[in-house]
Amino acid sequence: MAYSRARRRIVAAALPLAVITAMVGLPGTANALSTDVVISGVYGGGGNNLAVFKNDYIELANLSDSPVSVAGWSVQYASAAGAVFQMTNLTGSIPAHGKYLVQQAAGAGGTVALPTPDATGSVPMSATSGVVALVTAQIPLVGCGITCSTAPNVKDLVGYGATANVETLAAPGLTNTTADARSGAMIDTDNNSVDFTSGVPKATNSAGTTVSAGDPGDPGDPTPGTVRIHDIQGTGRISPIVGTSVTNVPGIVTAVRTTGSARGYWFQDPTADADPLSSEGIFVFTGTTTPAVVAGDSVLATGRVTEFRPATGAQSLTEIGGPVNTIKLTSGNPLPAPVPVVFPDAYTKTGSLEAQPLEPNSYVLDWLETHEGMRISIDQATRLVSPVNTQFGELWVTLKPGQNPTPRGGTIYKSYDDQNSGRLMIASLIGAPAANVGSTLAAGTAGPLDYQSFGGYALMATQLGTITEGGLKKQMVLPPKKAGDLSVATYNVENLAATNPDSKFAKLAQAVVSNLGSPDILALEEIQDNNGATDNGVVAADQTIAKFIAAIQAAGGPTYDWRSINPNNDTDGGEPGGNIRQVFLFNPARTTFVDRPGGDANTAVQVVRARPTSNQVSLSVSPGRIDPTSDAWPSSRKPLVGEFLYDGNKQLFVVANHFNSKGGDYPLSAAVQPPVRSSEVQRQKQAAEVNEFISDLNTKSAGRARAIVLGDLNDYQFSPAVQTLTGNGTVLKTLIDTLPADQRYSYIFDGNSQVLDHIAVSPAIKGYSYGVVHINAEFSDQASDHDPQIVRILTGCDVDPLPTRCLPGSPVVDVP
Structure with missing residues (x-):
């Protein structure tokens, strides 16, 4: 992930x-x-x-x-x-x-x-x-x-x-x-x-x-204090009175959070001041204590003004916290009218946002900040650009439907400089039904504006417009047309462990068979050890893999064989105790795995010439890992390399990857723009290691070696890491770039359809068809948070000019 x-x-x-x-x-x-x-x-x-x-x-x-x-x-x-x-x-x-x-x-x-x-x-x-x-x-x-x-x-x-x-x-x-x-x-x-x-x-x-000592009915003074909510919020991102205590701040409760460790209520002053830069709403944080108020209560709130920063690099949320006292005056009051959401064209300015004046008519992040804590509403029909997360009632919509649309209803993330300013997160306080990307949210969603850990600003919906499903269909791959073709796929199966329910295995297996067409070679990411997240020293994953292979058989697929290397305990990142790793599944009726002994968690695989002057190359160990003791790989998965034969004795080298995650990067809504991408440093080191290995393979084979580098690279096609991996396209060709620009995605985060998973091929692979198979990221019932990808190496394409069937295309079609 x-x-x-x-x-x-x-x-x-x-x-x-x-x-x-x-x-x-x-x-x-x-x-x-x-x-x-x-x-x-x-x-x-x-x-x-x-x-x-x-x-x-x-x-x-x-x-x-x-x-x-x-x-x-x-x-x-x-x-x-x-x-x-x-x-x-x-x-x-x-x-x-x-x-x-x-x-x-x-x-x-x-x-x-x-x-x-x-x-x-x-x-x-x-x-x-x-x-x-x-x-x-x-x-x-x-x-x-x-x-x-x-x-x-x-x-x-x-x-x-x-x-x-x-x-x-x-x-x-x-x-x-x-x-x-x-x-x-x-x-x-x-x-x-x-x-x-x-x-x-x-x-x-x-x-x-x-x-x-200040409970309603106790002898607390019910007289409103002199400080109002707009005095606390001020005209900037940081409260001008942060750190001070405020007494009996008046307002009307607009919504209440009653679960989790961030309980509290939003309240708003129904009498606004004349300054459009000062918000009239704020959140009162009561921790694990459920506040004894409901929407419509007129209250006086006493506490300390704080700025809560939910993640490193994030903006802060102005709150009243710290011991909190609330005096309820009356109930059943009308709520302040919500402000309709109208976003400017630009998402953000650059530099430290907290040091600059607010410009709500020019920048989306500034518009949101000036309405922090206030009731806002979506008064137009909008399109879902993420599936509904029914567990948390979360979804993303776009208020600008013409902004970088995908053919399937999402919003494509195409560069660091274009964050898609029409996106807005909704976190429904009343739940939300399952729905997929491209569905329609009718007008009528309203609630206070909060600031969350990852998504940044979020409309905390107390009323949700009707969602109409858009009819999005999952995709599938047509079977190979010729016996000599070889299909190779990559699939992040999201922390799959033997301890997972049978239903998860069945759903993933059905996708392998029905949607991916039972690939000849399947590189899996996030296969956990046999007891999953239990951290007791177990690193073997044979039970997890055997259960998956059996599920694929039960779904009508082939009897796959497999190869992998167990990591050292608690060294490869992922869920603590899970010991995730990459695994090759392969159909022995369609391809042969070349076993070369000696590969283990700490041994580096090398490219070996048959003779000093020969262009015939092989691996020193197979399966093997690329330079596992390098400083590029702490707390991260090491690339798994395997040597295969297909279509007679054609040699194929496959490198399965799972680069380090984006954990630690600042959110798109960060307080300093552009956001810091600290995790990128390690991925560039990892990309350089794989590039060096493929370059050595190309050099020693005189460019004849067929190689596929694939997996969850956790980075975009335009990122420095991917450019380092491919040598700016000279060492490897990223196949995602062969698709139309509006189809380049395999994952959705913060409402952006984006690329994290990749397949890249060496120059020796000339004829292929390729596609992303959209079966997860856009759907509420996803078996994983990633979409798989597949490349089919076409036989008879080692000639120039290429026959018509060898020209790039896609084997992916929509399910009828």
Whole structure:
């Protein structure tokens, strides 16, 4: 696969690699980042003047997927300057992704009780500055001075206010009306100042009961504050008041996200200001807590203004986060009228977008930014340029139907400079029916505008226009016309493992037989080891391959034989534990595999002359791998090379590839334009390795060697990597370039029909027919996210001029 389809809020994606690495194999000390239990909240103003809560509290959170026992643990408190800790013992456990509440001393005031505590102490905590430690023992901390965060048995520590006993820097000081709570997605960076923000006290126990000092009905002040949503959004991409707390911001709830770890609600000020550059809508992020509001509620929101950047290089989404308090005033209010989407011609300007003024009438990305968080609508019929992902309710449409259309209804991606400015992502909050590329979405889709990890801006639909299926048909390949023809195909089967359901094998197998016409040689990418993503040292894939071959037989295909090389464990990238690799399937009734022993994960295949002056060449090992120990291949698949014979004793060399993915590249909607393509560096190295091998083959054979280089190259036909691979067309010819420009695609991402898979041939292959077989990328019921490709080497074409049947053409036809 080219891109990981991780959802919006993946905590590790926002962390530097060094931090992620540090989170593995944690000892029980606070200076090692915790992935299970952390202190999530502290409050010391209970019962004091103006306080709502009667008691102080300490709240813990379990960040893991399993319950964690805290029996025998304790929480301990010391004053800001003190060295004496007071201890409260803990019992029981914390549910997976749950909370645990420790109630402390009561004051004389306050009107609201905490939720039923899970542990009770009598420690009077400071309402301004202090230190709280989570300890995996019930022994008081003594003698650790201002370095208690690294003391034995200390699991986590937070110093707040004017204290030096902290993790890196202190969390904000408290007041009688504010508590410190761990921010956003509960990331533990071992820096109290970063990890905690102050806000309205809110406590949750292990039963999931939450009470807030500002809940509706509590004595929170229902008076709107002075800050409005357009003040927060400002007239640029970054809020002019980012990092500050805002109180009782008014607006009407327009939509609610109730699932996942990015829950919250969008709300909008129905009274717009006069500035068209300042958005009137914003998202209120509540984390894993489902907000107790519905569309049409008039609310006051209190929290901290943040800029959430969902992926490296992405633009940021202005939000209200961090402990959030919402006061509901009234219900059933009319929603603000949506703004019809009207895109300018150009997609984006260049340079740092955040440093430049917004020009919504000139650039699509600027138009979208000025409407971030607001209700927008599509008031015209549009065409789907991606299939509907029914799992997430996602689809892409084009608002410019004449912009680079494919014959089958998509939008072709033809260069780095043409991002297709008519594309818009819709992520339906009410689900979406299955539909294929070319289907029609009627007018009437509306909802707030969000910013997502990969697709960038997305209309979060609360109402979806009717989708009418366009009748797109899957394609097929006609069988060879002559016995001497040889068909060779490439197919990325998307993490196929023996543990997958039989239905996936059956669907892929039926495509091999019915749509690809049972190719004589089939190069497969993403074949996983026998137990799939289970990471237990297994690297063999014989069970996976045998199951696939049996499924092809059951579908009416031939009994394929196969060759491959097992990778070293956890070295070739892909899904962790999956050990993906390339595999040759071949029909022994149509072609012969030439076995030459000695190939393994670490041995480099070489081109060998029969004699020093001979043009007859062979492989040193077959199957073999191209330079597997080179620095081009870390965490990536190594090319698989095989030697075949067909049509008598004609020799054919096949190189099956799966270059490294585009993971790490900036999205098309990146904050800096043009987007950084960091993954391209490694692919160019990989392309150079394969080019060198083919060049050696051509040189030693005096240009007579027939070679096919194919597979998932994870790059476009116009990319530097593909140009390096082919030597700008002098060493190999990429067959995708023989198709009409509007048909050059095998994959769809972000609504762009694009090329990632390739077949290239050496000059010695003169007569062929070639095509992309569209059976997956455009369809909701896809068996893989890639379309296969096929080339048929035509017999009797080693003459000049070429006979008519040897001229380039396509064996691919539409299914009747």
